[in-house]
Amino acid sequence: GQNIxxxxxxxxxxxxxxxxxCTYQTSGFNGLFWYQQHAGEAPTFLSYNVLDGLEExxxxxxxxxxxxxxxxxxxxxxxxxxxxxYLCAGGGSNYQLIWGAGTKLIIKP
Amino acid sequence: DADVTQTPRNRITKTGKRIMLECSQTKGHDRMYWYxxxxxxxxxxxxxxxxxxxxxxxxxxxxxxVSRQAQAKFSLSLESAIPNQTALYFCATGDSYxxxxxxxGTRLTVL
Numbered sequence: 001g002q003n004i005x006x007x008x009x010x011x012x013x014x015x016x017x018x019x020x021x022c023t024y025q026t027s028g029f030n031g032l033f034w035y036q037q038h039a040g041e042a043p044t045f046l047s048y049n050v051l052d053g054l055e056e057x058x059x060x061x062x063x064x065x066x067x068x069x070x071x072x073x074x075x076x077x078x079x080x081x082x083x084x085x086y087l088c089a090g091g092g093s094n095y096q097l098i099w100g101a102g103t104k105l106i107i108k109p
Numbered sequence: 110d111a112d113v114t115q116t117p118r119n120r121i122t123k124t125g126k127r128i129m130l131e132c133s134q135t136k137g138h139d140r141m142y143w144y145x146x147x148x149x150x151x152x153x154x155x156x157x158x159x160x161x162x163x164x165x166x167x168x169x170x171x172x173x174x175v176s177r178q179a180q181a182k183f184s185l186s187l188e189s190a191i192p193n194q195t196a197l198y199f200c201a202t203g204d205s206y207x208x209x210x211x212x213x214g215t216r217l218t219v220l
Binding site: 008030031033040041042043044045048087091094095096097099100101102 | 140149150151152153154157159165167197199203206207208209210211212213214216
């Protein structure tokens with residue numbers, strides 16, 4: 001079957017670091033995406049990993065291990081505006097994405 | 110101007126009514142998608158289209174239909190709306206790397 005699992009909610013402190021984990025099972029794996037979604041708004045692209053390893057983009061980094069079916073999103077120097085849901089999505093066959101339910105990240109001062 | 114637009118942004122309707130949600134894009138992408146999002150359930154695929162003549166059912170197509178009028182336009186219809194179709198609906202386009210670009214969403218309430 002195809003499945004994406006990620007924690008429902010996480011809390012972190014402004015200025016700190018947080019890691020959001022995602023495990024996946026998709027047929028015809030074609031990359032792992034992370035999107036950010038503020039409440040009531042559209043998801044926006046954060047990162048894409050198709051090969052194993054770490055991709056760094058400013059304060060955000062994403063890691064992929066294909067053999068373990070595992071990815072994480074690392075957010076550094078957290079800011080209040082980072083309070084949002086973070087969606088993990090696996091690229092499956094036929095140009096579809098299999099979406100996780102999202103992790104709601106709450107940032108406290 | 111936004112690359113992916115949706116109309117209306119908000120809609121309140123009654124059970125049994127037929128409604129149409131419209132999506133237009135200027136990104137030039139062939140692939141287009143309709144999703145619904147419910148709290149705690151994430152994005153679920155309703156229909157997707159690879160071009161005007163290629164339309165496919167997604168995970169939850171029952172009660173919905175679509176029309177791809179042109180490369181740039183993809184409409185979603187609820188033939189006879191019911192309360193459990195109350196949700197946030199997103200249209201998206203997809204590029205050659207499978208990255209998807211979302212419209213602003215339509216908040217639909219069925220009374």
